[in-house]
Structure formats: C-alpha cells, structure tokens
Amino acid sequence: MSDLTEDVLGETVVEINYDELIPNNVDLMNDKQLKKALESWQPKYVDWWNEAGPVNTKDFEVYLRTAVGVDPKGWAKFGHVKMPDYRWGILLAPKEEGRTIPFGKHKGEPVWQEVPGEYRALLRRLIIIQGDTEPASVEQQRILSATAPSLYDMRNLFQVNVEEGRHLWAMVYLLVKYFGREGRQDAEGMLERRSADEDKPRILGAFNEATDDWLSFFMFTYFTDRDGKMQLASLAESGFDPLSRTCRFMLTEEAHHMFVGETGVGRVIQRTCEAMEEAGITNVNDIEAVRKLGVIDLPTLQKKINFHVSVTSDLFGAEVSTNGASAFIAGIKGRFNETKIDDDHQLNDDNYTVTRAVDGKLVDVEETAHNAINSRLLDDYHDDAAGGLGRWNKVIKRAGFDFKLTLPYKGFSRKIGTFSEDFITPDAQVVTEAEWNAKKDEWLCTDSDNAFIQSLMVPCKEKGKYAGWIAAPRVGINNQPEDFEYVKLF
Amino acid sequence: MIDFQTNPESYNHWKLKFDGSVATLSMDVNPDKTLVEGYKLKLNSYDLGVDIELYDAVQRLRFEHPEVKTVIFNSANEKVFCAGANINMLSVSSHAHKVNFCKFTNETRNSIEDASEFSKQRYLCAVKGVAAGGGYELALATDHIILSDDGSSAVSLPEVPLLAVLPGTGGLTRVVDKRKVRRDRADIFCSLEDGILGQKAVDWRLVDEVAPGSKFDAAVQHRALEMAKTSDRPDEEIGVKFTPLNRKITDDTITYDYVDVKIERNKSIATITVKSPNSDDLAGSTANLAGLTLDEALSAGADFWALAACRQLDDAILHLRANEKEMGTLILKTEGDSATVLAYDDFVNRNQSNWFMREISLYWRRTLKRIDLSSRTIFTYVDQGSCFVGMLAEFLFAADRAYMLEDQFDEDCRPAPSIVLTASNFGSFQMSNGITRLETRFLGEPESVDICKTKIGKKLTAEDCNKLGLVTDIYDSLDWNDELRIMVEERVSYSPDCLTGMEANLRFAGPETMETKIFGRLTAWQNWIFQRPNAVAEGGALKLYGTGVRAKYDMNRV
Structure with missing residues (x-):
C-alpha cells in the first residue's frame, strides 16, 4: 500500500485543491468568506477532537478511508493515518444543472443557491439539529476503543467517528457559508455542547445516552445511523441546493456506518449460534446456559433491538407536526425517496394514515399528508430497518435455531409523539401502565443484562484475533488479509 | 399617482391673503375637484387633495412669509366653516387609503401646532357656520378659536350618533388633552348631532371666545393683531420661495x-x-x-x-x-x-x-x-x-x-x-x-x-x-x-x-405626549372601528350615511 499522500497526489482530480489542508470541491482557495470562517473554526475543531473524541488514541495509526473527491476514484482513499491529522473535507455531490425544487409549494421553480430569507430560520434550525448529532455520536462512543473486540472493529469505530466528524464539517460548511455571523456562532456551538453534559447537552435526547458497550455501538450504527440516513435522504431532496448536494454525498458515507452495524450485530449472532451449537444447547431461551459460554443470548439481543428502535423512533419527532408540514411545504425537507414517489409532490389535498392509541386500541386516523410527514418518514424507517433483521434471522435459521428477531412496534416505549402517553407492547398491544411496567424487564435490558454485556467487553488487540463473543468478518476492509494490522497502537 | 407637490397658483380649495403681519387662509372647497371620482366635496368637506393643499400652505406660510405672525383660519363659505372629512369619500376608500389619509391630516394639524409653538406663527380660527367633525378638529389645531355668536354657528362632533366612527381626526385627544374639556361634558358634546353654540361653547372650553355676528370680523382682526404681538418673527424679512422640486x-x-x-x-x-x-x-x-x-x-x-x-x-x-x-x-x-x-x-x-x-x-x-x-x-x-x-x-x-x-x-x-x-x-x-x-x-x-x-x-x-x-x-x-x-x-x-x-x-418608548396619544389612539381605535362591520359593512353606518336608513348594530361589546 502506497502512502496516503502519494496515492492522493497520483490521482489528482481537477475539482479538488490539494494545496489546502482541507479536501474540498467548493473552491475554498478563492472563497475568502469561507476561508476566514474555517481558519477560526478548524483549530477549535481539532481541539474538540482531542478533548471529546476517542480517548487516548492520538498516536494510533489507523487504516482509514479519506474522501478527497466525490467521484468514485476520489471518495475512498485508504491509508494509515493518525486521527488528529485526518483530512476532514468539504465535499458536495456535483451540481445538477437545471435542477428544480422537487416538492412543496415552490415545486418546479429553480432550486435556491442562496438561503431564501423567508426560510432562513427553518433551514438554520434543521441544519443545526442535523449537525449536532454528528459530533454527539463521536462523544457518545469515545471510550469504546479501550474495549474493542478486535483491531478490525476498532478501525471501523474510528472510521465511523472520523466520518461523523466530516459530517459535522459538512453542516458547518453550510452554516458558515450561508448563514453569516449567526452561522459562525452556531458552528462554534456545535463544538461547545457535549453529549450528556448537564449544562450544555446535545440537542436530541438519544444523543445524550452513553454508548458504553460494543453491542450498543453496533445497534446504534444500525438503528440510529439509519435515522441519520432517513433524515439525510429527506434533506437531499431539499430545494436549497447546497444542502441537497451536501446530504447526497454524506449518504454514501452513512451507508458504511450501517454496514458496520449490520455486520457487527450479524457477527454477534453468528458467534452466539456457533457457541450454542458447539455446546449442544438447543433452547435459545436458556439464557443462563448461553451466557456461560461467554456469548450474548438471542433474547438479550432482542431487548437491545427494542431499546434502540424505540429511542431512535423518537428522533423522528412528533408523528403529526406542523414543523414537518412547514418544512415540506416550503420545499426544505422532502419525503424519503421523494423524487421516486408517484404523486404530485405537493399533497395539498392528500391524507396519510397515522395510528393512535384510543381507548386501549390502536386505530387509524386520517391526517393531512402535510402534517403527517414525520409519521410517514418513521414508517419508511421501520420498513428500511426490517431488511437487516431478515438477514440476521437467516443466520439463526441456518444454524438451526427456532428464534426470530423482530422490530418492536413503532409505538413501543416512546417518549415523543402520538404514543408518548401510551403503554404499548413490542407486539402492538395497548396495555395499562401497571401491565407494561410488570413486563418491562422482558422487553428491555435490565441492569443485570447490561452488567453481563459489560462483562464481555474485554479488549482484543492481537492482529487477526477477535473477542470470544463476536465472529470474524467475512472479508477485510479494502480486501486486506485476515491478519492485517488495521490499527497500529503505539 | 397622488402628488403632494402643489402651489398657491394651482390651489383648488384654499385662498391666501396677506396683510402685513396677518395672513388669512380661507377654506373654499371646490366640490368637483376631488382626488378620485365617486363623491363631491360639498359643504367645505375635505379629502386628501384638500389637505395636501393645506399642508403646502402651512409650509409656505412659514418659509415664504417670515413677516406673517398670525394666520387667520376661516371659511369662504358663509354657511359652513367645514363639515369635516367627506363621508362618501371615506365610504368608497380602501382601508389603507383611509389610514394614510388620517395619518397625513394629523401630521398636517400637528405641523400647524408646531408652527405656532416653535416658529411663533400663531393660528387663529374664526368659526362662522358649522365646524363639524374633522372641521372642528381643524379649529382644535389652532391656538385660539373665536365662534360667531349668531344663533346658528356651532362646533360639533356628530360622528358617534351619525357615522359610528371615532370623532375628529385625532380621536378626542385634542378635546380632553389640549383644550381640557371636562370628560362628562365632552361625552355629551360627542353625542350631540347639532353641536354646541354660543357662550355655552366657551363655558365648556370648546372655543376661546364668542363674538356677535355683526362684530365678528372686527373681533377676529383685533385678536389676530394681539396674537401677533406674542411672536418673535421678523417684520421686514424676505421669505424663501418654494420653487418647484426638480423631480x-x-x-x-x-x-x-x-x-x-x-x-x-x-x-x-x-x-x-x-x-x-x-x-x-x-x-x-x-x-x-x-x-x-x-x-x-x-x-x-x-x-x-x-x-x-x-x-x-x-x-x-x-x-x-x-x-x-x-x-x-x-x-x-x-x-x-x-x-x-x-x-x-x-x-x-x-x-x-x-x-x-x-x-x-x-x-x-x-x-x-x-x-x-x-x-x-x-x-x-x-x-x-x-x-x-x-x-x-x-x-x-x-x-x-x-x-x-x-x-x-x-x-x-x-x-x-x-x-x-x-x-x-x-x-x-x-x-x-x-x-x-x-x-x-x-x-x-x-x-x-x-x-x-x-x-x-x-x-x-x-x-x-x-x-x-x-x-x-x-x-x-x-x-x-x-x-x-x-x-x-x-x-x-x-x-x-x-x-x-x-x-x-x-419606536416610541418614553414619555407620552399629545402627539403620541393622537397617533396611538388613532391607530388603535380609529383603525379598529374603520374595520368593524358596524361602521363599514353594507349595513354599517358609514355606508348608510345619507340614505336615511339607520344602521343596525351588532350589540356585542368587544
């Protein structure tokens, strides 16, 4: 493997300016306003990384992918790099000439290249909320490298971390480029809030929950990063073209995070099944016996799924929301796969069915399609998340066990939205508070479940080796051999 | 286009006369010279066009006539001093126009008060005939009101009983704040269609003095010269002519x-x-x-x-x-x-x-x-x-x-x-x-x-x-x-x-003054009443005025 600089220099793409520290295709060199903003922000960002990013890792040399351009050749350059030296870039999907606003009341008008003053506040809020999640997840995961089950996994964690960092750069680019002084202040605010900080917490609740074990990390990257994907996909439809282009490129990276999550959980399941087979255990619900094997039993995995899905569902906001409606009508935030949907993309006379719990039963209520935008995105999310579960269940089935992981019902254990006052089981039964509390421990991890998971979190730092609770991956990153040194630890 | 530029040679509604330190500004509204079509300016009633000329006259009196120390404000019409804003004009105008009209007329009346207080060019109002509604408000803007005591000249604010809108041009601020009319008397005054005549008008502080019809002109002249004595304006200076704007x-x-x-x-x-x-x-x-x-x-x-x-x-x-x-x-x-x-x-x-x-x-x-x-x-x-x-x-x-x-x-x-x-x-x-x-x-x-x-x-x-x-x-x-x-x-x-x-x-933090009250109340009350069905709906009083039909009000207090 050639060293990073040479590799990059060898394949210079016209739109990228390599004279700069920051890979970009936004003509940073000639944009004084942007340069000025980043000159002040970039050192603060590095300070933030060193202070709130992965703990005790600054000298690690990590086999990372760096995006230096947006074409297939440029967006995945591999090489060992120390994370504080990582080249976080500003990359937007190429401009589509003649693009028009795909939905809402401005549908068909040319997309905005500048922030329309009328929607400034709305756009700014959306970008800040999206941007805040990116550094938040890095902070949530900062202690994980100490207990990595392998160098391969540690590398994947860091890859996710640096890319979340780059996603912050992407949102900060929009703020400082298009929102003037307030935008620059907002950009600094991104570095001032901290996950789970009492005084200055991150904006969304789920991003103040610690990710303190690797199973949580895999679940997070599968379920919560998938919320990120849905949000980015909706914003990629935006009539504000720079936001759309930014999000389109971010989506290519977000896909990798979900890959880490899906294969991570899959490898845990695979290892559990292998261990049960080896030990001759046939009853998957014999938790004690399974745990004695040093692997995570399937019922506990189901509980983790239940938790992450419910917390993530809250990130979609209230199912029926005037903010959601405003953003859609304004042409700021569309639906998932907006342009592929076959309708008028304005929805002025349309309805959408939203489920509510009424008198102990779930009933379908018609809401205006505008007000139900969030509800629709949540439904799309549940459909999208089901795919990975199918593949996980195949692993279980292939091993000959009778157990099926399922997505909990969207109304299960919600703190926000139409179900926030209700008590609903994972299989969509409306129950009383007392009934729900009595069964809670069957659905969500107890302290002892968490303690068990924690007990497995013992690092494995040997090349090509894996902790006992997780299987090896089928293929290496960038097709590297099994014993590749993904992270040089000194 | 509404043009705010005019000059005395082209006035349709006002006449200016100069006699040493005293000038006379006479209202003589030409009923046919309206700003837009749809009404006639009968009985010295006014629209924005009349007021644009008034504003021009007040400005020119200050700049072109430094020697003028008292301006007599009167009517060229023997029977009526001024009937106020033209009701048919109000009823055909858009809300925005009514508001703009009221604002400008108030600014003009303020500029009359400003001329007296700061330029020491005093205003004397000689009321012969009826000064009703906005007509009385014009009188209120001056320093001194003389009412002809002839058995028919009167001052009145008949808007409440007749039109269901707020009286005057600045609401009732000048009545109670400037002339300091007692509130119960002002209340009665505002409900009298025919207004108040003679000595009672003086007793109630609605005017400053009355003069018998036969001695009215002499009394006015005398008062004008007395008021001139309180001015520090120069005697012999040549004024500054307002040449047409190069626009x-x-x-x-x-x-x-x-x-x-x-x-x-x-x-x-x-x-x-x-x-x-x-x-x-x-x-x-x-x-x-x-x-x-x-x-x-x-x-x-x-x-x-x-x-x-x-x-x-x-x-x-x-x-x-x-x-x-x-x-x-x-x-x-x-x-x-x-x-x-x-x-x-x-x-x-x-x-x-x-x-x-x-x-x-x-x-x-x-x-x-x-x-x-x-x-x-x-x-x-x-x-x-x-x-x-x-x-x-x-x-x-x-x-x-x-x-x-x-x-x-x-x-x-x-x-x-x-x-x-x-x-x-x-x-x-x-x-x-x-x-x-x-x-x-x-x-x-x-x-x-x-x-x-x-x-x-x-x-x-x-x-x-x-x-x-x-x-x-x-x-x-x-x-x-x-x-x-x-x-x-x-x-x-x-x-x-x-x-x-x-x-x-x-914009207007700090002390309340007569001016801030006028604009504040005008904005809050007059503009509210101007939007309400009791005044402006098809069966509202403003629309029915002149038809003989009485309006039927929605009796809910808001």
Missing part, C-alpha cells in the same frame, strides 16, 4: 437633486439615498461653506442644501407612503462628503436665532418624525461613501435597525465608513414623544447619551459606533451583502400588518 419619476426610480429612491418591486424594498451637495452647487465645497454668510444662504433659498434635501426627502416619503404601498421596507442611505454635511449642520445650528435657519431645523425635525410615523420597516445602512453626520446621522436612530460596514470592499478604495454626531443629535430633533431619538434609544441607560455627547464632532468608526450602541450591528465586507440580503428577505416574509404594529410599539 423625475420612472417605473422604479424617483430622482431629485439630493435624494434618490430606487424601488425593487420583486423584493418590496425602496432604498432612499440622501446625498451631500456636489462641489459645483452653492457652498458646495467646504472652503466656501466655511465663509458662508446668512445673506448667501437666504439668497440660495430653496436651493440651500439643508432645505432642499429636506424638502426632497419629505416628498419622497409622502410619495412612497401614498403610491408605493407594497414597498414595505425602506432602506435609508447617504452618499457624499461628510465634511460638507458637517459644515451645513454646523451653520444651521450656529444660526438658530435666524428665522430661516430655525425653520430649516424645524423642518428636519418634522420630516424625521414622518419617518418615525411611516408604517414601513426602516433599515439604515452605513456603507462606504456615506455621510451620516448631524441631521443625517439621525437616520441611524430613526431606523428599526441600523447596520454599519466595518471595513472596505476590495474593489472600492473609499475609506471604511464613519459617522459624526453633532449638537443636532442632542436637542434639535425631538420625536413625537418630546425627547430626542438618542434619549429614546437609551431610555434604560441615560448615561450612554452623555457618553455619546463627549464624542460630538469626532469621526466614529463602526467599532466605535458598535461600542457606543449607535448601530444594531457591524459587518465586514465579507459578510455585509449576505447578512443584509438575508435579513431583508426574512423581514419581507412577515405579515405587513404585524410588522406595522410591532414597529410602532417599539
């Missing part, structure tokens, strides 16, 4: 000698730029200006920059108010040489004992008030090449927000902008609330006014201004265009009604 109007521009207006219809913005004189104008260079004499200033007359710029600005604002209602945001800018503006400002201030310089100062004060009272968003931009000095620096404080450029644009070699405060900013230009804009601005921190005072005459940079609290914010050249564009776009997206209300509520 060009195109689709998107209005251009005067020292004022440019640029209209951006798609953005709902009008940018007003006031410019300092060019070097080839009189006293155009600071060198000449330094040795300027009062005689030279007087002979420059209406071309004297400090007057010319003010007249042009006044006309521009009135034009935008009446003819460009959708231009909801006015951006105030200046352009030119700060030293020249400073020299003019200083000259005007140094010579306040001269009637002409006093008039110029007072005119700026009224025009700046007109900005305060404009129901438009006002932003002031201080950028390169600007000359915000003295009277022009008031634009910073008259604005809802003011922004200043910190540095220079690459392609522009002019220095970064600065502003200069002068004595003008600390006492020449009181707002309607009776205190200066800086005092109003720093109501919670009066010491800031004193600190600013120590900076008189100094060039203040953006950073200085920001520190002193004189501007809303400062931006450098990298941010300037974007920040301002976004701010204006955001502003334009808000409800114009809501902005008008918000701005008016924020």
Whole structure:
C-alpha cells in the first residue's frame, strides 16, 4: 500500500485543491468568506477532537478511508493515518444543472443557491439539529476503543467517528457559508455542547445516552445511523441546493456506518449460534446456559433491538407536526425517496394514515399528508430497518435455531409523539401502565443484562484475533488479509 | 399617482391673503375637484387633495412669509366653516387609503401646532357656520378659536350618533388633552348631532371666545393683531420661495437633486439615498461653506442644501407612503462628503436665532418624525461613501435597525465608513414623544447619551459606533451583502400588518405626549372601528350615511 499522500497526489482530480489542508470541491482557495470562517473554526475543531473524541488514541495509526473527491476514484482513499491529522473535507455531490425544487409549494421553480430569507430560520434550525448529532455520536462512543473486540472493529469505530466528524464539517460548511455571523456562532456551538453534559447537552435526547458497550455501538450504527440516513435522504431532496448536494454525498458515507452495524450485530449472532451449537444447547431461551459460554443470548439481543428502535423512533419527532408540514411545504425537507414517489409532490389535498392509541386500541386516523410527514418518514424507517433483521434471522435459521428477531412496534416505549402517553407492547398491544411496567424487564435490558454485556467487553488487540463473543468478518476492509494490522497502537 | 407637490397658483380649495403681519387662509372647497371620482366635496368637506393643499400652505406660510405672525383660519363659505372629512369619500376608500389619509391630516394639524409653538406663527380660527367633525378638529389645531355668536354657528362632533366612527381626526385627544374639556361634558358634546353654540361653547372650553355676528370680523382682526404681538418673527424679512422640486419619476426610480429612491418591486424594498451637495452647487465645497454668510444662504433659498434635501426627502416619503404601498421596507442611505454635511449642520445650528435657519431645523425635525410615523420597516445602512453626520446621522436612530460596514470592499478604495454626531443629535430633533431619538434609544441607560455627547464632532468608526450602541450591528465586507440580503428577505416574509404594529410599539418608548396619544389612539381605535362591520359593512353606518336608513348594530361589546 502506497502512502496516503502519494496515492492522493497520483490521482489528482481537477475539482479538488490539494494545496489546502482541507479536501474540498467548493473552491475554498478563492472563497475568502469561507476561508476566514474555517481558519477560526478548524483549530477549535481539532481541539474538540482531542478533548471529546476517542480517548487516548492520538498516536494510533489507523487504516482509514479519506474522501478527497466525490467521484468514485476520489471518495475512498485508504491509508494509515493518525486521527488528529485526518483530512476532514468539504465535499458536495456535483451540481445538477437545471435542477428544480422537487416538492412543496415552490415545486418546479429553480432550486435556491442562496438561503431564501423567508426560510432562513427553518433551514438554520434543521441544519443545526442535523449537525449536532454528528459530533454527539463521536462523544457518545469515545471510550469504546479501550474495549474493542478486535483491531478490525476498532478501525471501523474510528472510521465511523472520523466520518461523523466530516459530517459535522459538512453542516458547518453550510452554516458558515450561508448563514453569516449567526452561522459562525452556531458552528462554534456545535463544538461547545457535549453529549450528556448537564449544562450544555446535545440537542436530541438519544444523543445524550452513553454508548458504553460494543453491542450498543453496533445497534446504534444500525438503528440510529439509519435515522441519520432517513433524515439525510429527506434533506437531499431539499430545494436549497447546497444542502441537497451536501446530504447526497454524506449518504454514501452513512451507508458504511450501517454496514458496520449490520455486520457487527450479524457477527454477534453468528458467534452466539456457533457457541450454542458447539455446546449442544438447543433452547435459545436458556439464557443462563448461553451466557456461560461467554456469548450474548438471542433474547438479550432482542431487548437491545427494542431499546434502540424505540429511542431512535423518537428522533423522528412528533408523528403529526406542523414543523414537518412547514418544512415540506416550503420545499426544505422532502419525503424519503421523494423524487421516486408517484404523486404530485405537493399533497395539498392528500391524507396519510397515522395510528393512535384510543381507548386501549390502536386505530387509524386520517391526517393531512402535510402534517403527517414525520409519521410517514418513521414508517419508511421501520420498513428500511426490517431488511437487516431478515438477514440476521437467516443466520439463526441456518444454524438451526427456532428464534426470530423482530422490530418492536413503532409505538413501543416512546417518549415523543402520538404514543408518548401510551403503554404499548413490542407486539402492538395497548396495555395499562401497571401491565407494561410488570413486563418491562422482558422487553428491555435490565441492569443485570447490561452488567453481563459489560462483562464481555474485554479488549482484543492481537492482529487477526477477535473477542470470544463476536465472529470474524467475512472479508477485510479494502480486501486486506485476515491478519492485517488495521490499527497500529503505539 | 397622488402628488403632494402643489402651489398657491394651482390651489383648488384654499385662498391666501396677506396683510402685513396677518395672513388669512380661507377654506373654499371646490366640490368637483376631488382626488378620485365617486363623491363631491360639498359643504367645505375635505379629502386628501384638500389637505395636501393645506399642508403646502402651512409650509409656505412659514418659509415664504417670515413677516406673517398670525394666520387667520376661516371659511369662504358663509354657511359652513367645514363639515369635516367627506363621508362618501371615506365610504368608497380602501382601508389603507383611509389610514394614510388620517395619518397625513394629523401630521398636517400637528405641523400647524408646531408652527405656532416653535416658529411663533400663531393660528387663529374664526368659526362662522358649522365646524363639524374633522372641521372642528381643524379649529382644535389652532391656538385660539373665536365662534360667531349668531344663533346658528356651532362646533360639533356628530360622528358617534351619525357615522359610528371615532370623532375628529385625532380621536378626542385634542378635546380632553389640549383644550381640557371636562370628560362628562365632552361625552355629551360627542353625542350631540347639532353641536354646541354660543357662550355655552366657551363655558365648556370648546372655543376661546364668542363674538356677535355683526362684530365678528372686527373681533377676529383685533385678536389676530394681539396674537401677533406674542411672536418673535421678523417684520421686514424676505421669505424663501418654494420653487418647484426638480423631480423625475420612472417605473422604479424617483430622482431629485439630493435624494434618490430606487424601488425593487420583486423584493418590496425602496432604498432612499440622501446625498451631500456636489462641489459645483452653492457652498458646495467646504472652503466656501466655511465663509458662508446668512445673506448667501437666504439668497440660495430653496436651493440651500439643508432645505432642499429636506424638502426632497419629505416628498419622497409622502410619495412612497401614498403610491408605493407594497414597498414595505425602506432602506435609508447617504452618499457624499461628510465634511460638507458637517459644515451645513454646523451653520444651521450656529444660526438658530435666524428665522430661516430655525425653520430649516424645524423642518428636519418634522420630516424625521414622518419617518418615525411611516408604517414601513426602516433599515439604515452605513456603507462606504456615506455621510451620516448631524441631521443625517439621525437616520441611524430613526431606523428599526441600523447596520454599519466595518471595513472596505476590495474593489472600492473609499475609506471604511464613519459617522459624526453633532449638537443636532442632542436637542434639535425631538420625536413625537418630546425627547430626542438618542434619549429614546437609551431610555434604560441615560448615561450612554452623555457618553455619546463627549464624542460630538469626532469621526466614529463602526467599532466605535458598535461600542457606543449607535448601530444594531457591524459587518465586514465579507459578510455585509449576505447578512443584509438575508435579513431583508426574512423581514419581507412577515405579515405587513404585524410588522406595522410591532414597529410602532417599539419606536416610541418614553414619555407620552399629545402627539403620541393622537397617533396611538388613532391607530388603535380609529383603525379598529374603520374595520368593524358596524361602521363599514353594507349595513354599517358609514355606508348608510345619507340614505336615511339607520344602521343596525351588532350589540356585542368587544
């Protein structure tokens, strides 16, 4: 493997300016306003990384992918790099000439290249909320490298971390480029809030929950990063073209995070099944016996799924929301796969069915399609998340066990939205508070479940080796051999 | 287009007569010369066109006739003094027009009071016949009302029983606040269709004196001369003729000698730029200006920059108010040489004992008030090449927000902008609330006014201004265009009604005065009543007036 600089220099793409520290295709060199903003922000960002990013890792040399351009050749350059030296870039999907606003009341008008003053506040809020999640997840995961089950996994964690960092750069680019002084202040605010900080917490609740074990990390990257994907996909439809282009490129990276999550959980399941087979255990619900094997039993995995899905569902906001409606009508935030949907993309006379719990039963209520935008995105999310579960269940089935992981019902254990006052089981039964509390421990991890998971979190730092609770991956990153040194630890 | 420029030769409704220190301004409304079609101005009733001429007359009396110490205000119609605003005109007008009309008529009545108080040009109202509604309000604007005691002349406010709208032009503020009529008597007065005659009108403080019909003219003449004695206006001075404005109007521009207006219809913005004189104008260079004499200033007359710029600005604002209602945001800018503006400002201030310089100062004060009272968003931009000095620096404080450029644009070699405060900013230009804009601005921190005072005459940079609290914010050249564009776009997206209300509520902090009460009550009550079905619905009193049919009211109190 050639060293990073040479590799990059060898394949210079016209739109990228390599004279700069920051890979970009936004003509940073000639944009004084942007340069000025980043000159002040970039050192603060590095300070933030060193202070709130992965703990005790600054000298690690990590086999990372760096995006230096947006074409297939440029967006995945591999090489060992120390994370504080990582080249976080500003990359937007190429401009589509003649693009028009795909939905809402401005549908068909040319997309905005500048922030329309009328929607400034709305756009700014959306970008800040999206941007805040990116550094938040890095902070949530900062202690994980100490207990990595392998160098391969540690590398994947860091890859996710640096890319979340780059996603912050992407949102900060929009703020400082298009929102003037307030935008620059907002950009600094991104570095001032901290996950789970009492005084200055991150904006969304789920991003103040610690990710303190690797199973949580895999679940997070599968379920919560998938919320990120849905949000980015909706914003990629935006009539504000720079936001759309930014999000389109971010989506290519977000896909990798979900890959880490899906294969991570899959490898845990695979290892559990292998261990049960080896030990001759046939009853998957014999938790004690399974745990004695040093692997995570399937019922506990189901509980983790239940938790992450419910917390993530809250990130979609209230199912029926005037903010959601405003953003859609304004042409700021569309639906998932907006342009592929076959309708008028304005929805002025349309309805959408939203489920509510009424008198102990779930009933379908018609809401205006505008007000139900969030509800629709949540439904799309549940459909999208089901795919990975199918593949996980195949692993279980292939091993000959009778157990099926399922997505909990969207109304299960919600703190926000139409179900926030209700008590609903994972299989969509409306129950009383007392009934729900009595069964809670069957659905969500107890302290002892968490303690068990924690007990497995013992690092494995040997090349090509894996902790006992997780299987090896089928293929290496960038097709590297099994014993590749993904992270040089000194 | 509604044109606010006129002159005595083209008046349709007023006659001016001069006799030494006394002038007579007679209302003689031509019923057919209406501003728009659809009504006739019977019985000396008025529309905006009548008031535009009145405003012109009041202005010219001040500037063109320094020798006039008393103005007699009377009617050329024997039977009726003035019947007030024309009801059919009100009933065919849009709400916006009614509001604009009321605002302008009040500003004009305030300018009559202003002429008396500050220019010492007294107004005497000689009421023969009936002064009803807005007609009585005209009388109320003067210093002294003489009512003919002839058994038929009367003053009245019949709006409540007849029209279901608020009486007068300024609501009832002048009745109770200026003339201090007892509230129960005022209550009765407001419910009498025929009004009050003779001595009772004096007893109730509604007029100052009565004179028998036969001795009325002599009494008026006597009173006029008595009032003239209280004036300090000069006896022999020659006035300054208001020559026609050199104004060009195109689709998107209005251009005067020292004022440019640029209209951006798609953005709902009008940018007003006031410019300092060019070097080839009189006293155009600071060198000449330094040795300027009062005689030279007087002979420059209406071309004297400090007057010319003010007249042009006044006309521009009135034009935008009446003819460009959708231009909801006015951006105030200046352009030119700060030293020249400073020299003019200083000259005007140094010579306040001269009637002409006093008039110029007072005119700026009224025009700046007109900005305060404009129901438009006002932003002031201080950028390169600007000359915000003295009277022009008031634009910073008259604005809802003011922004200043910190540095220079690459392609522009002019220095970064600065502003200069002068004595003008600390006492020449009181707002309607009776205190200066800086005092109003720093109501919670009066010491800031004193600190600013120590900076008189100094060039203040953006950073200085920001520190002193004189501007809303400062931006450098990298941010300037974007920040301002976004701010204006955001502003334009808000409800114009809501902005008008918000701005008016924020602009007039501090003491309440008769003027603030008039505009506040007019806005709150008259504009509310003008929207209500009891007045303006098909079966409302205003619509039914003259048909003999009585309105049926919705009896719910709101």
